[in-house]
Amino acid sequence: MWNLLVVEDESIVRVGLRYMVNWESLGLNWKAEASNGEEALSILASQQIHIVLTDIRMPGMDGLVLAKQIKQQYAGVQVIFLSSYDDFAYAKEALRLGAVDYLHKPTMDEDEIREVLGKAVKLLEEQKPPSRQQLSGDDKNEYLLSMLDTYTFPSPPFASELETDEFKMGCWLTIIRKREDAIAETADSEHLRFVSLLYLIDELVAKDWGGFVFHRHYREVIWIAPLMAKASGNKQPEKSKYLEGLRQKVLELLNAAVVYSHSSCYAHITDLPKAYLEALLRLPVKEQSDNLIVRMAKEWVDRRLLEEDMTLSKVAADIHVSQGYLSRVFQKEVGENFSDYVIRNKLEYAQKKLRETNRKVYEIATEVGYANAHYFSKLFKEKFGVTPIEYRNQ
Template sequence: MWNMLVVEDEPIVRIGLRYLVDWESYGVVWKAEASNGEEAWRIIEEEDIHIVMTDIRMPVMDGIQLTKKIKERGGEIQVVVISSYDDFPYVQEALRLGVTDYLHKPTMDKEEIVDMLKKALGNLERTQGSSTALSATTEKEKNEFLQALFTGTGDDGRLEQQYAAFGLPDLTEGVRPVGIRLSSGGREEEPEQGGSRFVAARYFIEKYVSHDWGGAVAVGERDELLWLAPAQARVGDRTWNEYLAELKKNLGNLLNVALVFSGGSLANDIPGLRKAYEELQREFGESEGQVGQAVRMAMDYVDLHFCEDVSLSSCAEFAHVSPAHLSRIFHKETGVNFSDYVIRKKMERAKELLRQTNLRIYEVAEKVGYAHSHYFSKLFKESVGQSPIDYRNGN
């Protein structure tokens, strides 16, 4: 049996975790609890602890400080951190320190915790060789398998037999490969910094999609995150396109980076999955050939914030270029002025609100970032060719 220490300053969270999972059925003993890192460290020095599940933000000694001490101590203790929406910088630091996994406090559920356990117990089994731990494939093995799957370097029959062993979604029900890349905005990054952003983004994306839609996330062979998405969502009734737009917006806000998505078609077998992967690679090539990274980042920023007071300066800051340079290359690479692009996005949203809601005209104007309805109506007519009222009435 493996001994677990839970470090969390909120008693209600500790109680919830304790009874959410039948820990002993997975070979884990709920050995001890602590309300801060200092208490936890005393327990670690006195007890034989194998897994530490710790909140990031706590009084006296936080989860990052505790993780540093555990790593400096050496040994094979598996550390899992618990984070909230606004803890991204701390999670980045935790990942850099080499934690096993993290749990997203607002959305974590039994399935997510069990997935974490499989990873931690698999690591313990490989390093300490106990039969009580769950067996699990390593991320390196999963990535190598996916590369063989998509590059056609293995026998298809054997690949199908191996497929289920890697915890991938059921092919017979339809699977869609989705590529996700981080845009650097054309700036050079230190390898360590770029790697840190990539790893952190991978963990956040994995947690979002595994909770909402399902599937598996791994690293593709061409510096992209590869998500194998089932045909149907785990929870909710959103369409595929709705969920992808929501995912891009939420992750863009959370990570403060631009994400480039490319999705292949649904596949039901290995040859079909390989063909869909080739489709998404072609789509990546086409999108990257049309505009540079700085412009893509600016467009992504507008897509996320166009209902606010978005400006050329704020987009330029996000893309790490000067406003004058962004203005020049934006028009050159897209064929439209930056301000016209923002207005177009606002008007597209306004049309949706006019047709799909009963909001008054001034309320629609406010929703898309205009304080004065008269000015909004003027821009709407110039852009759409009809007044907001005529458009709503279908004239």
């Protein structure tokens, strides 16, 4: 379901619209209402909105100013305008700003509303990222991993799957790791043991609870779970007891000793970066130390990603560890060195800006810290196989 926000200063018009159309039959959820542009922006900041149906003329912030703000801050949101007889010039400006269409308030009927909303839904479907069924193997794992960091969080997430009834009530996250004091193994046998652990947990939670199971560089299993277990019947299992039972099954079936921690419940899937950090901090101290240091380094990068002068020595000094130690644990935990991680995140941020804005390539290059646009384009092509212009035109 796509979420609809209606912005109209006349309450009678809002009421009329609400009951004029069977919104659910269009795949829409009448999510929220606002009486002015400021109120609408507040709702957009706190709720997942896909379509905004807004009056052009309103007291305070009018619909055109609101649309400009939406396009700058929420590029994927589709905007439709409501206009009156004397708003024709405004309506033309609205279309120039990238609105889907406009509806003429005095004459609009159910069929016209359905047609215009259908256009918006079609545009949303076209820009929607691949669903989990279309992603497999490493691609799916990388996509899910991107949901654990604020800067790499996809926009929108798996809308067709993560905004289902299963996740509507909220979500929580679990980290599962092999105990560090477990018997040492060769690299090959350790990898196979981890893959077996991953598959077993995926199979067990898919049957009992639901959600998504993936891994972080074959070092930890991560499970994103809906609030309610699907096989719970009338009695909802307690999370800690369920996880302890899971640990016991892993020990019995694979003879593998693991530790785990879980987050509290969060209202929306966009809170996953917070849930991951909370679960990380709850791991036993021996298991979290290196991971936590790397997490602190990654958060330092996230906060300063758009700065040009970003070095390993700076982050090491700020989080109070030696540069050599940070370099070793970063490579071990993340699977790439610090500079490669910074470059990758800058390029992925640039990729998002190319996709969601009309800004020039040199402007995006400058924003992510590359004064030389040619060098930026060279790095971009090495990473993604196409130039920034080719990527935008795909």
